[in-house]
Every structure is written in C-alpha cells, then in structure tokens.
Amino acid sequence: MSSNYLLGSVFLILILTLMLVWLSMFLLHMRDFLTGDVPFISTRKRVVSQVIDALQLSESSILYDLGCGNGSILEHAVTKIKGVRGIGIENGIIPFLLAKIYTRKLSIEVIRDNFFKTNISPATHIYVYLFTDVLGKLAPKILQECKKGTRVVSCDYEISDWVPIKIIDTTKKGDKLARKLYVYEI
Numbered sequence: 001m002s003s004n005y006l007l008g009s010v011f012l013i014l015i016l017t018l019m020l021v022w023l024s025m026f027l028l029h030m031r032d033f034l035t036g037d038v039p040f041i042s043t044r045k046r047v048v049s050q051v052i053d054a055l056q057l058s059e060s061s062i063l064y065d066l067g068c069g070n071g072s073i074l075e076h077a078v079t080k081i082k083g084v085r086g087i088g089i090e091n092g093i094i095p096f097l098l099a100k101i102y103t104r105k106l107s108i109e110v111i112r113d114n115f116f117k118t119n120i121s122p123a124t125h126i127y128v129y130l131f132t133d134v135l136g137k138l139a140p141k142i143l144q145e146c147k148k149g150t151r152v153v154s155c156d157y158e159i160s161d162w163v164p165i166k167i168i169d170t171t172k173k174g175d176k177l178a179r180k181l182y183v184y185e186i
C-alpha cells in the first residue's frame, strides 16, 4: 500500500513537472507569436514625413520596412510618392494583421515572417525602427543581399560600425522617442 502511494506521488510529480515545462514553453512561444523580439511601437506620427524625405524615394523605389508594425510608414510612402512599392515584413501576429487591414488597397505587400529569414535583395530602400543589437545582426544580411546604393534609414538606433551619411535631429521636448534618424547608403 505505502509503495503504491509512493509510486503514485512520484508519477504525479512527474506529470506536474512536465505540465509546467510545457506551459513555460507555450507562454514563451505565445510571447514571440504575439509581439516579436522588439515591441510593436509605431514611428511617431510627427516624424513620418521626415522619414519619407530622408528615404529619398522615387517612382521606381522598392521600400522594405523590416518589422513593419501596422504598416504606417509604408502607407505614407506609397501614398506620397506615386509608383513606390512597399514590402513589410512583420512576425508579430497583431501588428501583422493591422498592417494587412490598413494597407489592403495600396501597392504594399505585407509578409508574416522573420526578417532574418526573408530575401530582401529587391530592396532599393530600407526602413528600420529596431534595437541596436537587432540592427547589429541585420547589418551583415543587408550588406550581403542588397544592391550597392541601397538607402537605409534607422529611427533612434544607430547601426554599429556603419557611418551615417546624415543624422537628422527630430528631437521634441518631452518626447523620449523619435529623436534622431540615421541615414546610410551601402
């Protein structure tokens, strides 16, 4: 009787441990599924025009927003400059769905993917609003896949080891975000 009880307790502990491990893995997966590894924060509305100007798009441009959030930068770009094609790569399910809805009537393709795994070679222009460590990992991919002359604009975070051709000050008193735009050409 007591050995049965011991066996039952061990079995129960094992089952509970397995359930706990499964639950932690599920929650971690859900966090990535919902948000991605950089939180979804849209570029401040007050700097959107400056971003579009900094990109220097023309009617044949192909603009990639890597981690496009709700697609607002792409929406402004294709609306402002006729002929521009926008490609948004977004892995967070909520921003992805928002981007799909907001951009559905425009010349914008929104792809739900990890931008580290996506082919970005067609880009003539790239916009990023990502953390420095993510940009550090993305930089070699951009250099390897994209054409010479591809223009890259980064909001708030510098790409380490790259020298910007321009830094645009977008500081606004009382706003800790959208303080600088770093413009690069590879």
Ligand SMILES: C[S@@+](CC[C@H](N)C(=O)[O-])C[C@H]1O[C@@H](n2cnc3c(N)ncnc32)[C@H](O)[C@@H]1O
Residues within 6 Å of the ligand: 035, 036, 037, 038, 039, 040, 041, 042, 043, 065, 066, 067, 068, 069, 070, 071, 072, 073, 089, 090, 091, 092, 095, 113, 114, 115, 116, 128, 129, 130
């Ligand atoms: C700070 S938000 C910027 C959103 C948009 N670019 C804008 O400026 O309004 C960063 C976005 O990148 C997405 N993201 C982060 N890592 C990603 C990855 N590896 N692949 C695709 N999207 C990613 C996040 O889900 C988030 O929506």
